[in-house]
Amino acid sequence: xxxxxxxxxxARTASDPAEGFSWRGAWHAPLTxxxxxxxxxxxxxxxxxxxxxxxxxVLSFQTWNGLTPHRGFAGLDNYAFIFNDDPVFWLALRxxxxxxxxxxxxxxxxxxxxxxAVNQQIPGRNAMRAIFYLPVILAPxxxxxMWKWMYDPFFGLFNQLLTSxxxxxxxxxxxxxxQVALYSVFGAYVxxxxxxxxxxxxxxxxxxxxxxxxxxxxxxxNRYQVFQHVTLPAMSTSITIVLVLSLIQSLKAxxxxxxxxxGGPAQSTQMLALWAFTQSMQIHDFGxxxxxxxxxxxxxxxxxxxxxxxxxxxxxxxx
Amino acid sequence: MQTxxxxxxxxxxxxxxxxxxxxxxxxVLIWMRTPQASEAxxxxxxxxxxxAANPGVTVKLDTRSTDEHKSALRIAATSKxxxxxxxxxxxxGLGGDYVKSGxxxxxxxxxxxxxxxxxxxPLADAYSNLYPPGKHGVPxxxxxxALYYNKTLFKKAGIETPPKTYPELMVTVGKxxxxxxxxxxxxxxxxxxxxxxxxxxxxxxxGAKTHxxxxxxxxxxxETPCATSAFNEFHKWASDYMLKPFMSFDxxxxxxxxxxxxxxxxxxxxxLAGQLRSETKEAENFGVFAFPTxxxxxxxxxxxxYLNPYSKNKDLSAKFLDYFISxxxxxxxxxxxxxxxxxxNVVHKNLDALDATWVEMFPKYNASFVNGDQGFPxxxxxxxxxxxxxxxxxxxxxxxxxxxxxxxxxxxxx
Numbered sequence: 001x002x003x004x005x006x007x008x009x010x011a012r013t014a015s016d017p018a019e020g021f022s023w024r025g026a027w028h029a030p031l032t033x034x035x036x037x038x039x040x041x042x043x044x045x046x047x048x049x050x051x052x053x054x055x056x057x058v059l060s061f062q063t064w065n066g067l068t069p070h071r072g073f074a075g076l077d078n079y080a081f082i083f084n085d086d087p088v089f090w091l092a093l094r095x096x097x098x099x100x101x102x103x104x105x106x107x108x109x110x111x112x113x114x115x116x117a118v119n120q121q122i123p124g125r126n127a128m129r130a131i132f133y134l135p136v137i138l139a140p141x142x143x144x145x146m147w148k149w150m151y152d153p154f155f156g157l158f159n160q161l162l163t164s165x166x167x168x169x170x171x172x173x174x175x176x177x178x179q180v181a182l183y184s185v186f187g188a189y190v191x192x193x194x195x196x197x198x199x200x201x202x203x204x205x206x207x208x209x210x211x212x213x214x215x216x217x218x219x220x221x222n223r224y225q226v227f228q229h230v231t232l233p234a235m236s237t238s239i240t241i242v243l244v245l246s247l248i249q250s251l252k253a254x255x256x257x258x259x260x261x262x263g264g265p266a267q268s269t270q271m272l273a274l275w276a277f278t279q280s281m282q283i284h285d286f287g288x289x290x291x292x293x294x295x296x297x298x299x300x301x302x303x304x305x306x307x308x309x310x311x312x313x314x315x316x317x318x319x
Numbered sequence: 320m321q322t323x324x325x326x327x328x329x330x331x332x333x334x335x336x337x338x339x340x341x342x343x344x345x346x347v348l349i350w351m352r353t354p355q356a357s358e359a360x361x362x363x364x365x366x367x368x369x370x371a372a373n374p375g376v377t378v379k380l381d382t383r384s385t386d387e388h389k390s391a392l393r394i395a396a397t398s399k400x401x402x403x404x405x406x407x408x409x410x411x412g413l414g415g416d417y418v419k420s421g422x423x424x425x426x427x428x429x430x431x432x433x434x435x436x437x438x439x440x441p442l443a444d445a446y447s448n449l450y451p452p453g454k455h456g457v458p459x460x461x462x463x464x465a466l467y468y469n470k471t472l473f474k475k476a477g478i479e480t481p482p483k484t485y486p487e488l489m490v491t492v493g494k495x496x497x498x499x500x501x502x503x504x505x506x507x508x509x510x511x512x513x514x515x516x517x518x519x520x521x522x523x524x525x526g527a528k529t530h531x532x533x534x535x536x537x538x539x540x541x542e543t544p545c546a547t548s549a550f551n552e553f554h555k556w557a558s559d560y561m562l563k564p565f566m567s568f569d570x571x572x573x574x575x576x577x578x579x580x581x582x583x584x585x586x587x588x589x590x591l592a593g594q595l596r597s598e599t600k601e602a603e604n605f606g607v608f609a610f611p612t613x614x615x616x617x618x619x620x621x622x623x624x625y626l627n628p629y630s631k632n633k634d635l636s637a638k639f640l641d642y643f644i645s646x647x648x649x650x651x652x653x654x655x656x657x658x659x660x661x662x663x664n665v666v667h668k669n670l671d672a673l674d675a676t677w678v679e680m681f682p683k684y685n686a687s688f689v690n691g692d693q694g695f696p697x698x699x700x701x702x703x704x705x706x707x708x709x710x711x712x713x714x715x716x717x718x719x720x721x722x723x724x725x726x727x728x729x730x731x732x733x
Contacts, residue, residue, distance in 0.1 A: 063732070066393040067420040077732075085730040087702065087723070153564045154576070176507060176566025178712060264508055265566040266708035266715075281390065283697045284416075285732075 053297075059290035066284045078291035089292065092270040095182055096251065096296075099189075099271065103250030107190050108242050111197025118198070119205045129202070133195035140192065144259025147188035151175050151260075175261050178268035185260050185269055189253070197242050204238025205231070240311045244304060251300045272296045345632055346377045347639050349624070350395075351406030352388045361655035369642050378639060389413075396422050403630040404640070406459060409446040409621045410693020412700055417625060418450040424628040425453025429637040439644060441685050443661040446621030456623025457640045458661035463619030463681065464515060464588045464690075465609045467595075472500050472583040481608040485523050488611055492560045495583050501562035504582035506573035507711065508566065510704035511692050515586045517553050517707050518691045519610040519618055524549040527614040527688065534694040536728050540721040550710055550717035557711040566712060574598075586610065588619075589658035592673040607676050617684035620693050702727045 026032055060079070063072040082089045114132055118125045135143065150157040151174035159171045174184040208231050216226045254273040257263060263270040263278065270278075272292060280289025354362060359382075366378040381402065383391055388406070395401025396417075407414040417423050426447070430436055435457065436444060443458035468481060473491075476498035482488040492502040505513045522530045525545035532538040533546060540546045562582040565573070577585040578599050585591070596602040610618055624643070626636055642648060649662035658677040667678045692700045706723050709715035715723065 065416070065420070067396045067416065067422060069397050081730075081732075085727075087705065087727060151567065152572075153567060154581075173564030173567050176564045176568075176712075178714060181567075261567075262508060262510075264510065264708060265712055267705050278701070281386075283701055284393070285698060 056290045056293050059286055060294045062287050062290075064286045066280075066286055074287050078287045079295075082288060082291050082295070086288075088267045088270055088275055091267060092272045092275040092292075093295075095268075095270060096253075096272045096299075098182065099186060099253055100247065100250040102186055103189065103193070103253070104243055104246045107193045108197045108201075108239075108246055110190070110194045111242070112201050114194065114198040115201035115205055119202060129198075132198055135192045136195040136199075138192065140255035141259045143188055143192050144256050147185075147191070148175065148260050151184055176265055178265050181261055181265060182269045185257055188260065189256050192256070193246070193249070197246065200238055200242050200245075201235065204235040207238075208234040236311075236315070240308075244308065247304060247307075248300065251296065251303075272299075344375050344377070345635050346379055347404065347632055347636050348402040349378065349380045349404045349406070350388060350391065350402040351380065351382055352385045353382045357655050361652040365643060365648055365652065368648075369639055372642075373635075373638070376635065392417070392422075396420070399629045401627055401629065403627055403632050403636040404624045405627060406622060407456070407625055408693055409449055409456065409623050410689055411449075412695060412697040413693060414456065414623060414625065415450060416697075418455045421628065422625075423455045424626040424630070424633065425455060426457065426626060426637070427454050429640070430454050433637070433641040435641070435644060438646060438662050438664055440659070440661055440663045440681070442617070442619075442681065442687060443621055445686065446623060456625040457644060459622045459624045459643075460656040461619065461621050461659060461661055461681075462588050462590065462657050463609075463617050463659075463677070463687070464586055465607050465618070465677075465680065466503075466584050467577070467587055467591055467605055467607045468584045469577070469580055469582075470604050470606055472580060476500055476583070481606065482611055484611050485613060492556075496559060501582040502560035503556070503584040503586065504562040504573045504577050505565050505586070506568050506570040507708065509569045510708065511690065512570045512573065513557075513565070513711055514691050514704065514707055515618070516556060517549070518688070519586065519612060520552050520556070521546070521549045522612040522614055522616065522618070522688050523610075524552060527616055527686070530614075530688060534689075534691065536695075536699070540725040540728070543721075546721045546724075547718055550720040553707070554710050554713075554717050558713075561711075566708070589677050592658060592671075592677065593654075595673065596671070603672060605673065607673055607680075609680055612688075614688075615684065616686045616688045617680070618690075619687045620689050696731075698731055699728060 059071070061074055061076070063074045063078075064070075118129050118132070122128075149155075153159060153171075153173045153176065156174075158174065162168065162170050172180055175181050212230050212234075213226055216230050221229065252273045253271050254277065257269055257271055257274050258277075261269045263274050273296060276289045276292035276296060278289075279292055280286045283289075362380060366380065369378055370376055382388075392401060392405055392407075407417060409415070414423070430447075439447075439458055440461060443461040446458060446461070447454045447456050449455070466481075472495070473481075476491075476494045478491055478494055482491045495502040503516070505516065507513050521533065525533060525543065529538065529543060529545060533540060533543060562573075562576060574585065574587070574591070574594065576582060578595065592602075592607070595605050599605075612618075624640060626633060626640075630636055644662055646662060646664045649660050650665045653660050653665050653667065654674075658674055659681045667674075670678060688694075691703055695703055702724065706715065706720050710717055710720050
């Protein structure tokens with residue numbers, strides 16, 4: 001493709017412009033075609049993604065209440081406030097870290113187990129795949145509403161089941177007790193996201209070379225050894241994708257927390273993404289909200305970029 | 320000749336159309352949060368009648384959910400656009416924010432011209448005077464909150480009459496507790512519901528002047544002993560008298576529990592009377608009395624229709640406001656905008672017991688104290704919620720609550 005572009009450019013520059021230039025040729029040039037196809041997408045991306053990101057970064061050094069056109073310069077005040085004086089920021093950061101750790105470990109682990117199970121030749125496996133994947137296509141706010149009802153302290157499913165089983169001592173205010181509220185919300189998150197990991201792992205399992213599996217078995221490898229030395233290495237790309245996507249999803253966790261607890265009780269389930277939203281859209285302090293959002297972005301980049309680079313190097317080394 | 324005929328005919332047609340159409344088609348655009356069904360019906364009728372009385376005028380109503388309404392107004396404000404009139408709660412962090420940002424046109428001139436002060440209830444009018452020097456907004460509705468009670472549960476606990484003082488209220492809740500009845504229900508997940516109890520206790524413990532100073536942040540919470548005693552009292556209510564658990568459900572679920580007889584009282588607005596009538600078959604089993612703060616002020620808030628300073632139809636918008644709060648309109652739609660209505664000349668007829676109590680209660684008060692989330696700026700409100708919920712949830716001692724509030728207030732951006 002680069003050669004073709006060079007040929008078109010050479011043809012235009014080598015001859016007389018008046019004679020050699022052809023609108024038709026320029027129109028059909030691969031470079032023109034590429035820009036034409038990419039242009040609309042890049043324009044939309046620039047307007048709706050890049051510009052807001054840059055503006056959020058700029059806003060994090062300003063004061064703005066969203067009402068007046070005037071934005072004041074705040075320097076590093078917004079960052080100083082959220083790090084030193086904001087009573088919720090560190091709690092939200094702590095919750096985000098706990099949530100992220102759980103989200104990159106538990107749903108992928110369960111998803112991997114389910115993928116291995118529904119990859120076997122068992123009756124009804126397609127139906128089971130669909131059932132396990134079903135929660136992924138539900139709107140998070142619908143999942144939040146459903147689980148909120150199941151957690152209801154008076155009429156909810158869980159407390160009813162515990163009562164029926166004679167385990168009244170285990171009954172809790174699942175979303176109202178700050179000791180367990182975050183983990184209760186996480187339970188709903190796991191239910192919704194396990195299917196996502198499962199499908200990606202299932203795709204990875206389909207790609208495992210059966211010839212290698214059979215060769216390993218002929219060589220006397222047991223099931224665990226086949227899994228460790230054949231299946232897992234073949235799944236490394238899938239594992240990377242699942243972990244990176246789980247990480248990104250968990251760091252920006254917002255809707256399910258908003259739907260189930262609004263960050264309460266007493267901000268005990270507050271997360272960085274939700275706190276950025278609360279500061280900007282509810283308290284209308286767009287400067288501080290943007291500062292929280294920038295911190296969240298930097299944390300995400302600080303984790304995802306080195307991991308991606310490490311995986312790429314490792315895969316190149318293996319290749 | 321043919322040309323002359325054609326031009327003449329065209330001119331005649333144009334002049335006929337010109338006569339048929341109004342010289343200046345004008346529109347009054349109103350933005351508000353999504354109204355309830357009865358309110359929407361009343362508004363539609365009022366707008367239609369105003370249009371009929373003012374040929375060439377169109378009144379358009381755009382409604383959104385509460386949060387979307389607030390966001391849309393902020394977006395419009397930055398572009399100096401938006402509606403002619405907008406609905407907004409009058410509190411400091413809401414209507415106050417708009418007034419202070421220059422997004423409300425003072426209405427003193429129109430108040431004089433139409434003599435609005437002569438027909439607006441003093442309680443409602445007070446909300447237009449919150450941000451001097453000008454008068455801002457015309458009252459759309461005035462709401463109050465009081466203690467609803469379940470007559471059967473009161474009787475079961477041996478309580479004959481509703482309490483009239485705070486010590487009597489404490490005796491009442493004590494009797495309910497002794498009878499094994501949760502005294503009061505709140506929905507903790509929405510923050511502002513439990514806040515109502517703290518507001519009422521602050522008013523009771525500190526008195527009107529100090530309570531206002533605390534909310535205005537002109538005195539220090541740490542140097543005001545009644546603030547600590549109020550948090551202590553609030554903690555006692557949360558520990559001993561509230562239906563538990565309460566932190567994970569909202570105000571609507573709390574109402575359902577109250578209607579089902581799971582708690583004896585609920586601190587709720589005048590709008591609950593209508594909900595009790597429609598959601599229960601025994602509304603007469605419920606009564607209502609003002610929280611006995613002893614300060615002579617009623618707990619409540621106001622909602623105004625504010626005039627956008629960028630409106631191109633200010634005079635016409637004021638004319639619509641005048642029509643909206645007229646004796647005729649307010650009498651005809653009494654109850655559609657709250658139990659009381661903002662016009663003091665209306666006559667209430669055929670009221671049931673709950674509405675009758677409200678109608679008797681309102682005129683007894685010429686002053687009110689507003690909900691905490693309307694009295695504070697938004698950032699302080701958020702911290703107030705966190706502190707209250709922490710005290711209620713036993714994770715912050717009452718003594719630490721005042722220190723936490725004051726620390727936040729001291730460090731906030733001025």
